[in-house]
Amino acid sequence: MLKTGAQVLWNRLPIHITRLSQIDAPNQVIYSDLEETIQGHHVIDILANVSQKLKKHEHFKTYHEQQKLHKEGVSLAAAKIEGGWTLDKYKWLPMFEHAYKNYPDMKWYIFYEADSFTFWNALNRWLNANFDSEEAWYMGSRNMYGGTYFGHGGSGVVVSHGAMKKTFGGPEGFNLDDYDDEAISNCCGDALLGVVMEKKGVKMWDERHARFQGEQTWGIRHRPQEWCEPIFTLHHLLPKEVSMLHEWEMGLIPKKPILYRDLYEKFVSAEITDLKSNWNNLADGLNIEFKALLEEFEGDAEVPKDSKGNPKVKDACRIKCEKLKECLTWRVTDKECGLATTLSLGQKEKGVTSGWMRERIERLRATKCKA
Numbered sequence: 096m097l098k099t100g101a102q103v104l105w106n107r108l109p110i111h112i113t114r115l116s117q118i119d120a121p122n123q124v125i126y127s128d129l130e131e132t133i134q135g136h137h138v139i140d141i142l143a144n145v146s147q148k149l150k151k152h153e154h155f156k157t158y159h160e161q162q163k164l165h166k167e168g169v170s171l172a173a174a175k176i177e178g179g180w181t182l183d184k185y186k187w188l189p190m191f192e193h194a195y196k197n198y199p200d201m202k203w204y205i206f207y208e209a210d211s212f213t214f215w216n217a218l219n220r221w222l223n224a225n226f227d228s229e230e231a232w233y234m235g236s237r238n239m240y241g242g243t244y245f246g247h248g249g250s251g252v253v254v255s256h257g258a259m260k261k262t263f264g265g266p267e268g269f270n271l272d273d274y275d276d277e278a279i280s281n282c283c284g285d286a287l288l289g290v291v292m293e294k295k296g297v298k299m300w301d302e303r304h305a306r307f308q309g310e311q312t313w314g315i316r317h318r319p320q321e322w323c324e325p326i327f328t329l330h331h332l333l334p335k336e337v338s339m340l341h342e343w344e345m346g347l348i349p350k351k352p353i354l355y356r357d358l359y360e361k362f363v364s365a366e367i368t369d370l371k372s373n374w375n376n377l378a379d380g381l382n383i384e385f386k387a388l389l390e391e392f393e394g395d396a397e398v399p400k401d402s403k404g405n406p407k408v409k410d411a412c413r414i415k416c417e418k419l420k421e422c423l424t425w426r427v428t429d430k431e432c433g434l435a436t437t438l439s440l441g442q443k444e445k446g447v448t449s450g451w452m453r454e455r456i457e458r459l460r461a462t463k464c465k466a
Contacts, residue, residue, distance in 0.1 A: 096194055098186060098248075099138075099209035100179050101129035101161045102171045107209035108133055110334045114341045118215050122201060126190045128182055129161055129171070141189045142182075146272045149185060152279060157182045187284030188271055188291065191254070195263040202228035204259055206252040211330045212340045213251055217353050218327040222253065231258040233292055234300045236307040240282065244299035245289020250309040251328035252285065254292075262295040311336065312362040316377065316437035317355055323464035325352040356464055363440040364460070367451050370413075376441035376449035378424040378433040388412065388432050408432065413450050423459075425450045 099107055104127055112134045115123055123136075130140040142158055149155060157178030164174055194204055203222050207213045226232055232255035235246025246252040254262075263269045274291060281287040289299060304324040308315060311331050329340065343361060347353065385408055392398045392406040392414070399410045412432035416425040421436045426449040438456060441449060 096190060096204060096206040097123070097125045097209060098183075098190065098206065099125065099127050100183060101127055101131075101165070102174070102176060102179055103209065104129070104131060104133070104138065104171075106172060107334055108136075108138070110337045110341070111209060112136055114337070117341075117345065119219070120215050122198060124194060124198070126186060126193075128158055128179075128186065129165060139193070141186050141193060145185060145189060146275055148272070148275050149278070154178070154181050154185070154279070184281065184284035184287065185278055187248075187288045188274055188278065191259070191288060192263050192269055192271055195259040199260075199264075200256075201259075202256050204254045204256075206248070206254070207328065208249050208251075208330065210332050211249055211251060211328055212332055212337050213328050214326070214344060214353050216349075217325060218253070220350065221325060221327070221352065226255065227257075228255045229257045230255060231261050231297045232300060233258050233289075233297050234302065234307070236305070236309055237299055237302055238286070240286035240289065243286070243290050243293050245286045246299060246307070247309055248283075248285035249330040250307040251330075252288075252307075258292065258297045261297055262292050265295075312340075312358055313440040313442055314377065315355070315358065315363075316435070316439050317359055317363075318437050319459055319462075321355050322359075322459060322462055323354055323356060326355050326358060327353075354464055356460075356462070359438070360460075363438075366440055367453065367456065369453055370448065370450045372448050373443060373445050374441060374449045375444035375447045376424050376426055376451065377437075377439040378426040378435035378449065380435035380437065381433070383412075383415070383432045383434070385430060385432070388415065391415070409448055409450075416450070416452060423452050423455055425452075 097111060125136060125138045126141040127138050128140060128142050131138040157176055160176055161171055164171060205213065205218065233246065234253040236250035237244050238247045277290065278287055304321050306325055307328045308326055309330045311329060388408065388411050389406050392411045395406065398406040398414055401407055409427050412425050412427050415432060416422040416434050419434065422434050423438045424435045426433045426447055428447050
């Protein structure tokens with residue numbers, strides 16, 4: 096189940112269609128807010144049959160404008176119509192209801208966004224080896240809305256046949272119109288799906304190892320406890336990044352799981368140094384304001400001093416990280432020292448200095464994974 100939007104469809108979909116033709120994904124369905132055909136693949140307008148109540152709502156102004164401009168031959172990508180994100184939330188329940196109604200015998204319903212990447216083959220093997228699809232499984236990256244856990248859409252969502260049947264099947268059936276008011280008031284479609292599934296007796300799986308990621312390769316916060324765990328999804332990707340990940344995956348040993356360690360070695364390891372200027376490595380697990388940091392190290396001879404005799408902030412931050420045995424990364428912004436027990440590459444940011452505890456990182460890299 097792949098979801099996209101009318102304004103980004105031609106930019107994001109082609110690489111996914113190419114990818115799907117080269118991996119083991121025989122059952123595919125693409126959802127959007129505009130009907131299209133792209134490279135022989137039918138894109139379903141999943142909002143075409145929502146209630147008149149929704150179609151008359153102000154949130155659907157974008158939908159009607161898109162339909163009009165498309166019929167007139169206007170490029171929606173260039174039109175820059177506002178409101179696409181708000182409209183997106185209305186796709187969720189109709190998508191999952193449509194998927195179960197039209198593909199009722201699937202073992203697993205795997206959803207992802209067009210700016211995400213799913214390691215399909217590894218995920219399918221893991222699901223079938225560890226879970227019974229006839230039981231009610233609802234998996235993904237856990238978030239909370241109004242006291243209910245739901246799977247973050249960008250990180251990918253997996254729903255078993257048992258959970259789909261319990262939610263959208265059953266003797267009483269499922270009427271989408273019953274949830275119009277909740278769809279309007281809820282912030283997000285993925286959150287609404289979680290609310291509805293919980294009402295039907297399906298609770299979100301308590302994922303402890305972040306196998307479903309909402310970050311790019313540079314933004315992943317690698318944690319020692321997940322070093323040898325599989326990873327199944329990435330998010331916020333450009334089409335060229337999807338292509339890059341696809342080519343990398345195709346060159347890996349078949350039937351081996353793809354671990355956090357593997358992504359680190361491929362996309363992060365070569366870029367790690369002791370220190371980088373104008374770089375943000377996302378070390379923000381513990382943030383210490385300069386005043387508190389300087390007071391702590393004021394009489395410490397180990398910390399170099401500036402011309403006024405005050406501890407140098409960057410050195411103090413680095414030494415603070417060294418003194419905490421689990422600290423792997425540190426960074427200095429214009430107002431604070433950040434420390435983290437996680438490991439990220441990060442990206443350029445003017446005025447930020449970042450450092451990595453390379454000796455500790457090398458010990459982590461030496462960890463032997465069973466998988």
